[in-house]
Amino acid sequence: MMDAIMPVIYIAIFPGFLFLAIYSTLIQWIDRKLTAVMHNRVGPPIYQPIADFIKLISKEVIIPDNADVLMFKSLPYIAIASILVVILMVPVYSNDAIIKFSGDLIVVIYLLTIPTVTFFLAGWSSTSPYSTIGSMRVMTQLFGYEVPLFLSVAGPCILAGSWSVSDIAKYFTEHPSMILVNIPSFIAALLASQGKLERVPFDAPHAKNEVVGGQFTEYSGRPLAMFLLSIDIEMVVLASLINAIFLGGVFNFTGMIGFLLFLIKTTFVCLIFILFKVAMARVRVDQVVKFSWKYLVPLSIFQILLNLYIKLK
Amino acid sequence: MAKKPLRILPEAIKYLSKDPATSKYPFEKAKVYPNFRGRIVFDSEKCIGCKMCMRVCPSKAIEIILSDEQPSPQTGPDGNPIPVKKKFDCIMNLDRCIYCAQCVDICPKKALKSSEDFELAQLDRKKLKLHYK
Amino acid sequence: MSKIQIPLGPQHPALKEPENFALVLDGEMIVDATVNIGYNHRGVEKALENRNYIQDIYLIERICGICSHSHVSCYINAVEEIAKVDVPQRAKAIRTIVGELERIHSHLLWLGVAAFELGYDTLFMYTWRDREQVLDCLELLTGNRVNYGINTIGGVRRDITKEQADEILKKIKYLHERTSYYVGVVTEEPTFLARTQNVGKLPKNVALELNAVGPTARASGIEIDVRKDNPYFIYDQLDFKVITYNSEDVFGRAVVRVLEIIESIKMIEQILKNLPEGPVSVKVGWKIGPGEAVSRYEAPRGEDIHYVKANGTEYPERVKVRAPTLANFQSLPYCLKNGYLADAIITIAAIDPCMSCTDRAIVYDIKKGKKEVFDWEELRKYSIEFYRRKGIKFS
Numbered sequence: 001m002m003d004a005i006m007p008v009i010y011i012a013i014f015p016g017f018l019f020l021a022i023y024s025t026l027i028q029w030i031d032r033k034l035t036a037v038m039h040n041r042v043g044p045p046i047y048q049p050i051a052d053f054i055k056l057i058s059k060e061v062i063i064p065d066n067a068d069v070l071m072f073k074s075l076p077y078i079a080i081a082s083i084l085v086v087i088l089m090v091p092v093y094s095n096d097a098i099i100k101f102s103g104d105l106i107v108v109i110y111l112l113t114i115p116t117v118t119f120f121l122a123g124w125s126s127t128s129p130y131s132t133i134g135s136m137r138v139m140t141q142l143f144g145y146e147v148p149l150f151l152s153v154a155g156p157c158i159l160a161g162s163w164s165v166s167d168i169a170k171y172f173t174e175h176p177s178m179i180l181v182n183i184p185s186f187i188a189a190l191l192a193s194q195g196k197l198e199r200v201p202f203d204a205p206h207a208k209n210e211v212v213g214g215q216f217t218e219y220s221g222r223p224l225a226m227f228l229l230s231i232d233i234e235m236v237v238l239a240s241l242i243n244a245i246f247l248g249g250v251f252n253f254t255g256m257i258g259f260l261l262f263l264i265k266t267t268f269v270c271l272i273f274i275l276f277k278v279a280m281a282r283v284r285v286d287q288v289v290k291f292s293w294k295y296l297v298p299l300s301i302f303q304i305l306l307n308l309y310i311k312l313k
Numbered sequence: 314m315a316k317k318p319l320r321i322l323p324e325a326i327k328y329l330s331k332d333p334a335t336s337k338y339p340f341e342k343a344k345v346y347p348n349f350r351g352r353i354v355f356d357s358e359k360c361i362g363c364k365m366c367m368r369v370c371p372s373k374a375i376e377i378i379l380s381d382e383q384p385s386p387q388t389g390p391d392g393n394p395i396p397v398k399k400k401f402d403c404i405m406n407l408d409r410c411i412y413c414a415q416c417v418d419i420c421p422k423k424a425l426k427s428s429e430d431f432e433l434a435q436l437d438r439k440k441l442k443l444h445y446k
Numbered sequence: 447m448s449k450i451q452i453p454l455g456p457q458h459p460a461l462k463e464p465e466n467f468a469l470v471l472d473g474e475m476i477v478d479a480t481v482n483i484g485y486n487h488r489g490v491e492k493a494l495e496n497r498n499y500i501q502d503i504y505l506i507e508r509i510c511g512i513c514s515h516s517h518v519s520c521y522i523n524a525v526e527e528i529a530k531v532d533v534p535q536r537a538k539a540i541r542t543i544v545g546e547l548e549r550i551h552s553h554l555l556w557l558g559v560a561a562f563e564l565g566y567d568t569l570f571m572y573t574w575r576d577r578e579q580v581l582d583c584l585e586l587l588t589g590n591r592v593n594y595g596i597n598t599i600g601g602v603r604r605d606i607t608k609e610q611a612d613e614i615l616k617k618i619k620y621l622h623e624r625t626s627y628y629v630g631v632v633t634e635e636p637t638f639l640a641r642t643q644n645v646g647k648l649p650k651n652v653a654l655e656l657n658a659v660g661p662t663a664r665a666s667g668i669e670i671d672v673r674k675d676n677p678y679f680i681y682d683q684l685d686f687k688v689i690t691y692n693s694e695d696v697f698g699r700a701v702v703r704v705l706e707i708i709e710s711i712k713m714i715e716q717i718l719k720n721l722p723e724g725p726v727s728v729k730v731g732w733k734i735g736p737g738e739a740v741s742r743y744e745a746p747r748g749e750d751i752h753y754v755k756a757n758g759t760e761y762p763e764r765v766k767v768r769a770p771t772l773a774n775f776q777s778l779p780y781c782l783k784n785g786y787l788a789d790a791i792i793t794i795a796a797i798d799p800c801m802s803c804t805d806r807a808i809v810y811d812i813k814k815g816k817k818e819v820f821d822w823e824e825l826r827k828y829s830i831e832f833y834r835r836k837g838i839k840f841s
Contacts, residue, residue, distance in 0.1 A: 038325040039571040040334045129452040133474070133787065200565050201637055209460040209563050210788050279322040281637040282565025284788045285474070320635040321568055324627075334575050346582070348604070350589040371497065371504040413504050413595045418603055427589075 024232035061221035076226030082114040094254040123215030134214025145195030151300035152185035169249030185303035201280040355445040359424035366416035374409035463801035479782040487805040516745035523741040524754040537601035552746035601727025642697040646793035660748025665698030672744040769803030
């Protein structure tokens with residue numbers, strides 16, 4: 001009987017929806033409070049993200065006449081569902097993830113593209129001018145960061161000799177000095193993740209000052225709350241993926257200590273995201289594509305060649 | 314010109330160890346400099362009823378009326394009545410006043426003064442019509 | 447993709463005040479732009495004719511929140527010219543100090559707003575925190591943080607004491623260090639440079655033809671400044687430079703404004719160190735004799751023109767205000783074309799629009815299909831006809 005309930009616990013409670021929702025709320029509060037302290041002001045109290053979520057789900061939902069109602073309401077849940085599958089393949093409390101098989105890295109990368117496609121469809125199905133522009137920007141930015149993200153995780157793959165996330169984490173646990181060799185693609189992966197999460201400097205799609213809400217202009221109430229929750233959960237999941245691939249996962253610990261180490265290391269990666277957000281202005285959409293093809297792709301390719309050289313030596 | 318990426322980051326990190334620059338207003342008193350133009354107060358001993366303040370007020374916020382209680386007439390030692398200064402009241406509409414203090418400047422007997430009181434919000438509009446006696 | 451027309455405003459998170467920009471987009475590129483103004487018209491010019499000259503000072507102050515002292519000083523220059531009043535030197539010096547403090551305030555606020563439009567929240571928070579120092583200086587001097595009310599016909603209403611002058615000099619020194627830091631950030635941060643260089647280009651000949659004023663024109667290399675061309679108050683005794691820059695784009699306008707803050711700081715230090723002695727005002731009667739005058743003033747946004755006509759009574763006969771933003775709006779369609787939508791926001795913010803100053807009345811005749819501007823007699827006849835048709839009679 002335990003075998004029948006365990007999958008439900010894994011998906012819904014730990015490390016599934018409930019754990020991710022609570023942890024992402026905590027990370028959102030750290031983000032806002034740290035940004036505020038660096039701006040020399042006070043910042044929100046700890047219950048603020050929960051209060052925002054509760055307020056949003058109690059508001060009325062207004063759908064435009066020409067919009068497709070079924071797609072409009074169901075897209076946020078598709079985004080959350082695909083991210084929840086990813087966390088099952090990433091090492092959380094020990095270096096053995098719950099599901100592992102050779103090639104699960106590729107499945108993870110493809111599953112992480114689905115939220116972006118749901119953003120595009122959300123904007124397109126709203127049929128208002130501002131959301132159309134927002135969804136076009138989402139697709140343009142996709143051309144910018146998807147290739148560097150894939151290339152930069154291919155570097156450590158080649159070094160570790162396997163396409164499974166758990167095996168890469170185990171490889172870096174055994175050879176800790178190789179972590180320093182992979183720093184160029186670490187930086188490329190961090191910047192590409194900023195683009196995927198639509199945070200400053202790459203938050204052109206839903207920039208409040210230019211297009212009023214981008215792809216989310218016509219959203220309000222519960223669908224909007226779910227979309228914003230999906231962006232926060234995506235941040236935690238991407239941080240844990242980068243931790244597993246570049247920083248060695250939770251080393252050799254298991255159980256409670258492994259879990260604590262996981263929390264500390266993912267918070268550290270999120271801190272780097274916060275520092276990028278504080279220090280830069282928003283970049284225009286065509287400049288995002290130019291920047292990533294000019295700097296990020298060569299960096300990742302250089303890392304792949306370096307890893308090939310080390311492997312074959 | 315030279316480009317330095319993340320130019321503002323060293324300054325931002327410096328503020329992690331400093332206090333916020335926000336003053337927690339309702340829980341701390343707000344700092345007001347002297348000569349701040351707050352609510353206008355009226356001294357009826359000095360007012361002579363010339364109504365220059367009414368002539369110069371940009372928003373018709375002040376009104377000088379004859380008071381209900383006048384000082385009683387006095388007689389001098391030779392039996393003739395001595396002229397006694399009449400007493401005036403002032404009605405001030407706080408919701409119309411723009412706190413420019415032009416009435417303070419133009420009063421010839423200095424009967425009006427600016428105080429430093431600025432927390433004047435009320436929920437009931439009738440409380441904003443002050444009657445100074 | 448075919449062309450779509452989107453309205454930018456009147457309600458938009460990027461605009462502080464309502465105006466409508468109708469943009470025709472092809473993808474992300476702007477193909478055509480039209481500016482429609484008039485959302486903030488309040489009938490100020492008519493209201494000025496029912497109040498006497500001293501009450502008018504306070505109404506003119508509230509045409510705009512940031513350039514309030516500029517509008518009042520311009521109006522008072524015109525009225526004092528009609529009344530042939532000789533204002534003492536100390537009063538002119540105090541007016542100059544408040545005017546330059548207002549210029550520092552306006553430019554620091556603009557820097558924060560431009561950073562906010564670009565998504566650069568850190569710079570926005572820092573500049574607005576330093577703006578509090580300027581507001582404290584103004585509260586010390588004049589009694590209020592905005593809408594100062596320090597001018598009166600014939601001089602100023604308050605005097606400066608030695609302690610106030612020392613306090614102002616201390617705060618100005620702090621602002622000098624902070625502004626030098628912001629000059630470094632504006633010229634060296636790569637994301638800021640990427641968003642503002644080669645954006646909203648206005649070549650020098652087009653700027654001259656379309657009558658750009660203020661920092662918008664000075665960033666295109668035109669050296670015009672009313673403080674040097676037609677000095678008023680004590681500007682002819684002060685030593686300062688007119689800052690120009692040759693890059694003709696939004697980056698040039700940002701650099702011009704930040705460097706102007708430093709020039710204003712130096713001017714205030716010069717004045718405070720040698721303040722002339724004497725009375726602060728002379729007495730002027732209630733009635734201003736018949737005559738008319740035009741006066742110009744360098745507001746933080748450009749050249750501000752006021753025309754006053756007096757007819758010997760207590761009330762002015764006609765006051766006309768031409769705000770600097772109205773002149774700068776003419777060059778916006780040229781700057782917006784062939785740019786991206788993301789650039790439209792920062793281009794509009796770079797001319798520092800103050801919509802409240804701008805709106806005066808224009809009448810559009812639908813039957814004849816053309817626009818015309820009414821003068822006073824025609825407007826009066828038109829309005830009487832309008833109400834008579836509705837059945838309301840004025841005697």
